[in-house]
Amino acid sequence: MTTALQQQVFALDARYNAHRATGSPNFRTLYIRRRSQLLRETNRNADQWKQYLKTRSNLLQQRYGNCKLESASSSNLSRTVSRTSIMTECQIPVSASSNVFLVPTKEAEASRAIVGGNSIAENYAFSGVHHIFDQHSAAVTMVKFANNDRSRICCSSLDCNLSVCDVASGPPCVLAVLKGHKQAIPGFDWSANNDLIASVSLDATIKLWKSNDFTCLRTLKEPNNAQMLCCIFQPSNNNLILVGNNRGEIRIVNVSTGLFLKNSCKMSGSILSLTSDTNGKIIWAGNDHGEIVAIFCEFNGGLYKTKRILVDPNCYITSLSYRAWISREARDPLLLVNASNNSMCLFSVIDAEGGLQLKRKFQNRHKRHIVRSTFCPIMSFRQGACVVTGSEDGSVYFVDIEKIGNKAVVNTLQGHSRCVLSISFNYDESLLATSDLDGLVIIWKRGNKE
Incomplete structure (x- = not known):
């Protein structure tokens, strides 16, 4: 009960972050970190936490008014929702x-x-x-720890950048900010041995980054100039990357040659999410028409649709x-x-x-x-x-x-x-x-x- 009330206090303060030190976002995150530390160290019973939550809520409302978030410009990937x-x-x-x-x-x-x-x-x-x-200036679309790694994490953002952070092997820090994409980055994936990061962008490119020195190994342009929305490494053949775009196409990139294979698989709408089974034989793709399509993936890159299920024609399938x-x-x-x-x-x-x-x-x-x-x-x-x-x-x-x-x-x-x-x-x-x-x-x- 006490932990739940502590979380409510923490959440209440987080809601008012935008009103504090508007010119210094670093101070706002420092405040929330300190707030979390104080909540863990303070010894109160449940009734005291309830009274504290009520009093703090009243004080914040007196100082800043009722917290309401302003609307921002909308896009296919980021539309503002009232808090x-x-x-x-x-x-x-x-x-x-x-x-x-x-x-x-x-x-x-x-x-x-x-x-x-x-x-x-x-x-x-x-x-x-x-x-x-808080190294990103816009929505962070995806976070993902490296495979079998407890400390390295990559983040992609609508600000056109990726970042790689270390969170466990020492003091948490940003190891690198990967710049090069011209538009928003909706997703990325680590290779099986974590030596590469593949990122896709609305600028119709996929970039391969080396994780040892954070340099860009290769940039590939989508042949039809389609916006690329998601990607995964093929689990049993990390030389292949599957990519979904806004034209309903699932295409394959050969890492060694730096070329898109001729094989592709077509479904309706925009491909928003991809995942595969353990050995990469079956790929599932979700689109903005509420469909999930199962696709058989041959080792050499051949793609064949096998099954389709309609979840809801009026929704997006955003994660698989x-x-x-x-x-x-x-x-x-x-x-x-x-x-x-x-x-x-x-x-x-x-x-x-x-x-x-x-x-x-x-x-x-x-x-x-x-x-x-x-x-x-x-x-x-x-x-x-x-x-x-x-x-x-x-x-x-x-x-x-x-x-x-x-x-x-x-x-x-x-x-x-x-x-x-x-x-x-x-x-x-x-x-x-x-x-x-x-x-x-x-x-x-x-x-x-x-």
């Missing part, structure tokens, strides 16, 4: 398509004893702020994430989907062609922006299976996908004052990175470890 009050209790109800639990937890008591008796909420008690980055095992007891391939009809959906992969069947649907505040979610990376024998999603109400939600109703939300982080766009864990789940529409990246540290 609603942060929920004091999580309100993400869930509906189930079946009564079958995802994880056969009753049959593995001895296995769960290995990881201890903590509840899933205790395992994901991310409450403290490790660091706040694949997981073969949600826990060591549930060998159930799943696809996690964010859709701009105020929902986050969980689909079972039901066949070798990438066919999907709805398993769970959660409500989430999501109508206008490219909001992403992710599976928690560690597979374990603990009871419960958790995913994390951003939201347009400025909160970060940890959702136990086995549970139904309001009990599904096991933790809520409230520190962003604008829509939370992207989420990323490091490999050992000790740190969580979240980014928002104002360009802030918050690194949260885990409250307790297994």
Whole structure:
């Protein structure tokens, strides 16, 4: 209870960030970092926190008035949404398509004893702020830790730049800002061994960056001058990069030759999200017409559509994430989907062609922006299976996908004052990175470890 009230205080102060020291954004982030430290060090009971929250809210309103965010110019990737009050209790109800639990937890008591008796909420008690980055002047569209790396993280932004930061091996710092794109960068991906970063831009280029010295290895122009919106390295052949554009095309880039392959796959709308299964044989693509298309990818780059599912013709599919095992007891391939009809959906992969069947649907505040979610990376024998999603109400939600109703939300982080766009864990789940529409990246540290 006390932790939840501390988060509400932190969120209240974050909402008034824009009114403090308007000419010094660095001071604003310093204030929030200090606020987080004070909240952790102050020993109050729940009743005292409630009174403190009420008093502080009154003082901030007297000083700055009611906090309302101004509208900004809109674009395909960034449209301003009015800031609603942060929920004091999580309100993400869930509906189930079946009564079958995802994880056969009753049959593995001895296995769960290995990881201890903590509840899933205790395992994901991310409450403290490790660091706040504000090197970007516009929305940070994607944050992603390097593969099997607990310290390096990359961020892409609408300000046309990428940045690479170190958050764990020493004092948090920005290692480099990668400049070269002429327009907004909606996404990027790390190669399997983290030696390359591929970034795509609305300027119709894809750039390959070397992560050892942060130089640009190669810049490739899209053959039809289409805006490139998402990309992923092919998991079993990192010499190939799959790219989705605003003409509904999925194309392949050969890293060695620096050329686009002739093979392509066409679907309707704009391709906003891509993911693949573990070996890269099946690719799923989501567009702005509410469709998810499964595509068979040959090792040499051939692409063939296999299955299609319509989630909602009036929404965007903004995020796709694949997981073969949600826990060591549930060998159930799943696809996690964010859709701009105020929902986050969980689909079972039901066949070798990438066919999907709805398993769970959660409500989430999501109508206008490219909001992403992710599976928690560690597979374990603990009871419960958790995913994390951003939201347009400025909160970060940890959702136990086995549970139904309001009990599904096991933790809520409230520190962003604008829509939370992207989420990323490091490999050992000790740190969580979240980014928002104002360009802030918050690194949260885990409250307790297994």
